[in-house]
Amino acid sequence: MSELISDPGSVPTDPAPGPAAALDIDGVSFGYPGRRVLDRVSLRVRPGELVALVGLNGCGKSTLLRLAAGVLRPEAGRVTVDGADMARLSRRAAARRVALLHQSAPAVPGLTVRQLVRQGRYAARGPLGMLRVGDDAVTVRAMRDVGVEAWADRPVEALSGGERQRVRLALALAQDTPVLLLDEPTTYLDLRHQLEVLRLVARLRAERRLTVLVVLHDLGLAARFAERLVALRDGRVAAEGPPEQVVTPGLLREVFGVEGRVGRDPERGWPVCYPDRPAPIENENGFH
Numbered sequence: 278m279s280e281l282i283s284d285p286g287s288v289p290t291d292p293a294p295g296p297a298a299a300l301d302i303d304g305v306s307f308g309y310p311g312r313r314v315l316d317r318v319s320l321r322v323r324p325g326e327l328v329a330l331v332g333l334n335g336c337g338k339s340t341l342l343r344l345a346a347g348v349l350r351p352e353a354g355r356v357t358v359d360g361a362d363m364a365r366l367s368r369r370a371a372a373r374r375v376a377l378l379h380q381s382a383p384a385v386p387g388l389t390v391r392q393l394v395r396q397g398r399y400a401a402r403g404p405l406g407m408l409r410v411g412d413d414a415v416t417v418r419a420m421r422d423v424g425v426e427a428w429a430d431r432p433v434e435a436l437s438g439g440e441r442q443r444v445r446l447a448l449a450l451a452q453d454t455p456v457l458l459l460d461e462p463t464t465y466l467d468l469r470h471q472l473e474v475l476r477l478v479a480r481l482r483a484e485r486r487l488t489v490l491v492v493l494h495d496l497g498l499a500a501r502f503a504e505r506l507v508a509l510r511d512g513r514v515a516a517e518g519p520p521e522q523v524v525t526p527g528l529l530r531e532v533f534g535v536e537g538r539v540g541r542d543p544e545r546g547w548p549v550c551y552p553d554r555p556a557p558i559e560n561e562n563g564f565h
């Protein structure tokens with residue numbers, strides 16, 4: 278596919294990424310054939326920060342994550358991780374800096390959970406990279422972090438949607454990168470596991486100083502777990518800031534096309550949304 282960057286091979290001067298890294302998306306524009314998606318989007322995730330990306334279906338969140346992971350190449354602007362331009366790095370060098378949890382991925386028949394999670398180590402080492410001593414320990418740690426080690430020898434295809442989602446998170450963690458991009462990590466998960474996964478991500482961010490950009494559809498969860506929210510609309514950043522400033526009736530109306538109210542959790546103070554009804558919106562991506 279023309280949109281995929283080719284692997285220029287190993288980069289001898291590739292320095293090891295540091296323990297905490299800044300992700301800088303600077304003036305990035307991108308479109309698919311016949312479809313403009315992102316228009317000069319800028320967003321910085323500071324080292325060790327957890328930022329949630331929100332917006333309507335089709336507004337470009339997954340596309341932005343794929344650009345940030347170096348899977349897609351921006352038409353304008355650039356994405357850097359601690360100053361290294363993701364579009365110029367080899368696949369291997371990119372995979373050592375940034376792990377991307379995809380929205381969904383087909384299960385390879387017969388592949389066990391351990392085998393799939395171990396692929397995170399290969400991703401970090403490149404297609405010809407040999408697994409090294411310690412890679413199995415990282416694989417086991419990733420499975421344990423997410424609570425899937427009991428299923429290590431089960432075929433992935435035999436797991437439920439929610440169980441697979443957690444295994445995919447373990448796969449991303451097995452890459453052991455300073456930057457983690459999560460595309461709707463709570464999809465398919467029940468209430469308990471949604472909380473567990475986001476608490477885990479918040480804990481790893483604090484303990485390992487991971488830099489996290491996460492796409493979430495649930496504004497309540499986004500407001501509760503993220504330090505900052507970034508809302509996309511019409512290919513641009515429409516709002517950005519701490520949850521209590523960003524989650525407002527204006528955001529519901531202008532970004533999500535919904536009339537509603539925003540309150541506060543009486544004990545914790547988190548913003549809580551009370552959507553009432555769809556509002557008419559002038560957006561071809563939206564529901565009318």
Ligand SMILES: Nc1ncnc2c1ncn2[C@@H]1O[C@H](COP(=O)(O)OP(=O)(O)OP(=O)(O)O)[C@@H](O)[C@H]1O
Nearest residue numbers: 309310312314332333334335336337338339340341
């Ligand atoms: N490979 C592709 N080729 C052509 N168009 C695409 C491709 N991938 C996505 N698009 C289009 O680009 C736009 C942005 O898609 P993207 O997946 O980034 O949105 P999103 O905000 O992640 O949506 P959702 O919330 O539904 O997951 C959509 O209109 C989509 O139809």
